[in-house]
């Protein structure tokens with residue numbers, strides 16, 4: 001029933017990024033427990049799992065924004081988890097990263113936001129050429145013309161798309177998306193899904209998506225991995241996940257509350273006792 005290490009046993013396609021026996025502790029808290037995943041080149045791998053199960057921690061390890069407690073991280077077959085920050089910043093130019101918070105710099109225009117990673121990594125000489133690059137990146141996400149807008153004037157969906165344009169500024173080979181559709185309505189979410197597929201198709205990028213939006217997962221994934229209690233409990237294509245025998249997988253994909261969660265709710269007191277009003281304290 002447990003699919004742990006299944007990815008390794010079937011590791012015939014080339015892995016562009018790989019974690020081996022990854023364990024991560026924060027103090028006494030064990031977040032990732034001996035996880036091994038190899039991310040196949042040119043494919044879309046989706047990571048699902050309940051809130052707090054370690055999805056963001058795992059994806060941050062792929063670019064060593066977090067260092068493992070034990071285990072290794074590889075990019076194109078080269079070990080990267082023990083590199084210096086300076087060496088890592090070179091490795092990270094191969095990645096685009098869409099943060100969970102989608103954080104744009106509020107004090108910068110859309111164009112300046114997209115230019116930021118370019119400025120950080122290259123000495124820009126030809127500004128005309130750079131304008132064309134910004135235009136092209138914005139056109140990909142359907143926002144050419146918004147160059148001079150500040151983020152405050154954009155909707156949530158538009159902000160995510162600008163963040164995506166920024167994530168692809170350096171022509172990454174791998175794009176990491178952390179909850180790209182969270183907080184968006186179904187239509188805006190689907191625009192993001194379509195963009196993920198478009199970038200994979202047209203730029204041939206390798207994609208890793210963290211989500212708990214199953215509709216999005218089924219639409220974009222070649223492969224879905226589920227994390228639970230620090231371990232990988234499922235790993236396969238959409239049909240494999242839909243028909244997975246593990247009850248926790250079924251509860252998650254069907255949006256049902258599991259026994260563990262119910263136990264927590266029972267422990268935390270009755271709703272009645274929390275429903276006081278100031279008048280309850282009046283004489």
Ligand SMILES: Nc1ncnc2c1ncn2[C@@H]1O[C@H](COP(=O)(O)OP(=O)(O)OP(=O)(O)O)[C@@H](O)[C@H]1O
Pocket residue numbers: 026031049050051052053054055056057058100
């Ligand atoms: N820098 C940190 N220091 C201490 N604990 C951390 C740190 N980062 C994450 N954690 C803990 O690790 C666990 C996993 O966090 P993570 O952000 O990976 O969850 P997640 O699966 O991405 O959840 P969500 O779906 O809500 O985004 C949580 O219990 C979190 O509190």
Ligand SMILES: [Mg+2]
Pocket residue numbers: 055056057100178
């Ligand atoms: Mg997260």
